[in-house]
Amino acid sequence: LSVCILPGDGIGPEVTASAVRVLQQVCENAGTSLETASQPFGGAAIDTTGEPLPPATLEACKAADGVLLGAVGGPQYDAAARAGAPRPEQGLLALRQEMGLFANLRPSRLFPTLEGASPLREKIVRGTDILVVRELTGGLYFGDRREGDEEALDTLPYSRAEIERVAWTAFEAARGRRGKLCSVDKANVLASSRLWRKVIDDVSADFPEVEVKHVLVDAMAMHLVTRPSSFDVVVTENLFGDILSDELSAVVGSIGLAPSASLGAPDTPGVFEPIHGSAPDIAGTGKANPIGTILSAAMLLRFAAGMEDAAKSIEDAVETVLREGLRPFDLGGTAGTEDVTAAILKAL
Amino acid sequence: LSVCILPGDGIGPEVTASAVRVLQQVCENAGTSLETASQPFGGAAIDTTGEPLPPATLEACKAADGVLLGAVGGPQYDAAARAGAPRPEQGLLALRQEMGLFANLRPSRLFPTLEGASPLREKIVRGTDILVVRELTGGLYFGDRREGDEEALDTLPYSRAEIERVAWTAFEAARGRRGKLCSVDKANVLASSRLWRKVIDDVSADFPEVEVKHVLVDAMAMHLVTRPSSFDVVVTENLFGDILSDELSAVVGSIGLAPSASLGAPDTPGVFEPIHGSAPDIAGTGKANPIGTILSAAMLLRFAAGMEDAAKSIEDAVETVLREGLRPFDLGGTAGTEDVTAAILKAL
Ligand SMILES: CC(C)[C@H](C(=O)O)[C@@H](O)C(=O)O
Ligand SMILES: CC(C)[C@H](C(=O)O)[C@@H](O)C(=O)O
Secondary structure (H helix, E strand, O other): OEEEEEEEOOOHHHHHHHHHHHHHHHHHHHOOOOEEEEOOOOHHHHHHHOOOOOHHHHHHHHHOOEEEEEEOOOHHHHHHHHOOOOOHHHHHHHHHHHHOOOEEEEEEEOOHHHHHHOOEOHHHHOOOEEEEEEEOOOHHHOOOEEOOOOEEEEEEEEEHHHHHHHHHHHHHHHHHOOOEEEEEEOOOOOHHHHHHHHHHHHHHOOOOOOEEEEEEHHHHHHHHHHOHHHOOEEEEOHHHHHHHHHHHHHHOOOOOOOEEEEEOOOOOOEEEEEOOOOOHHHOOOOOOOOHHHHHHHHHHHHHHHOOHHHHHHHHHHHHHHHHOOOOEHHHOOOEOHHHHHHHHHHHO | OEEEEEEEOOOHHHHHHHHHHHHHHHHHHHOOOOEEEEOOOOHHHHHHHOOOOOHHHHHHHHHOOEEEEEEOOOHHHHHHHHOOOOOHHHHHHHHHHHOOOOEEEEEEEOOHHHHHHOOEOHHHHOOOEEEEEEEOOOHHHOOOEEOOOOEEEEEEEEEHHHHHHHHHHHHHHHHHOOOEEEEEEOOOOOHHHHHHHHHHHHHHOOOOOOEEEEEEHHHHHHHHHHOHHHOOEEEEOHHHHHHHHHHHHHHOOOOOOOEEEEEOOOOOOEEEEEOOOOOHHHOOOOOOOOHHHHHHHHHHHHHHHOOHHHHHHHHHHHHHHHHOOOOEHHHOOOEOHHHHHHHHHHHO
16 A cells, blocks of 8 residues: 655644554554655745645646545644745645545544533434535636636536536435435525525436435535534535635534545545644644544545454544543643554554 | 615615614714615625626615615525525625625624523623624635535635725724734645634734634634633634624524624625624514614614714614513514614613
């Protein structure tokens, strides 16, 4: 198994280092050989090469079986970007586009032993287990733009084919879960949302066993707070997915625990990354929570290598250490990156 | 004082009728003569005239001192729209545009006696008191569109002037409150957001006493769940404001209580409406909660007539009846529209 590591910025190098140690151990347990190599990406790559996604990094990603990414960005790069420098985020967007990673899977569930970590009351949040499928290479992120000091413009284009392929991913996921799909749009205002809704309905004809509902994005932002446990799979366009999946990760109280998988065509390596950011304020302090990245490594084993048992063993180990009371800093505890990593390695 | 009433659809006629009774009583108490006249709007207007905003309705709105709106929309209109009929929502958007209502003010605060109604834990939500200022006549709502069955496109344009005027509204509001302004955008991706951020910074030079922060929309969707009490005034573009203000109203547990004011140039009558929808499922049952509309009427008195004392008397009466234990259906109680209205009239 060959994994390309993109440590990125801030706490990225720390959390990916943890996850690599976990990958090494489960691959050893499974008798699978593992090859990892790090490549510069994001702000770190801007510092050394002047661009956030150097061609050699992209090559290495395409040649690997899967990519494990830390996080990108930091205040120094924001400042430089205002002066005309490229932004670390451009590397992330270019990576998604160049590799054709059109489906971003973000599972958010309440860890049974962490009900107390949710800002929501237990009776409301209990049982929440949602998979958000976010379209990742279309919409406002990749439409034409006009920058300007007096006027600016972004465009939100979607084609039937772009919606169809992510719809298939979502319907298939729903079929393998509890059979419910909630599609989120703003069809009462946006033309792209009306096309979105139509294509979802068309694709649903091929999945009679999946129950589909359409919900407006503003209503969904409410429902995620008032009744999160009533949803199964949620599919939506790029920017709505960005907003709603972050809201949801806050709802289940686990921004530091949440993994994600960005997938493309069957023969494309996927990119696996925690949903948290680069947290420059705690970089280098040893306080970063590596669990989001470790669970992303589990998704990598599942989707990039078909190693379901190995993936499950990581997820079980994470549940075990949390059940036994281990608490990283972001969950109000005192377990640092090393403590968490060691505990998970031990539980494996 | 002349108020144009747009009852609209679903529970709209019921909740506006309640609010008119409250307006009548406070105007009588204040010795102010009140004239009200209802006009067809939304689905109800489509039914009778074929269009959601008939010219006579728009005329009447422009001629009034203020407009009190119920709600628009319903499943029968959605179905008809798919067959080519106009949508009730088009009337709402046309009204905002024709009257130049560029600033939508949505105050959301936790009613002290209703802490238990929030889905969030008391210690997290306590003290939440946010004014969302949403830009209402720009962005994706009014940009050019291309409808299509294979491709669709929406555009997100903003001009400096459009951002400036709503920024002024927000800065002035922040100055009159706790002096903190949080501007929400997606400047790491969108050109329109980069212009937004620049204009907010430019306008802030005129308000040295207001502390400004920029937050990305995905992060804000998290913060509203994890630390809502740390914000004062939030200003953002049209669609982000739609999503975040609905999320926030769910956070404080009071979708049925939340009012809004849509304001334009100083000489333009404003439109005042609850943030909840037309709730067709409970229309006609007498169960609708009129408080959102009644508090919108209070905002009308404040902004359209400068009747601060009368506005305050309504807000106090609402607080009193809630403190005394009155609970509408949406807050888990059994007080119907008539019970709530009668209690508020009595408390006045
Ligand atoms: C960094 C940013 C461009 C990115 C996005 O908006 O997609 C991030 O928020 C994410 O969700 O992965
Ligand atoms: C009905 C709809 C078009 C409208 C909007 O999105 O602006 C509503 O959600 C609102 O917030 O007033």
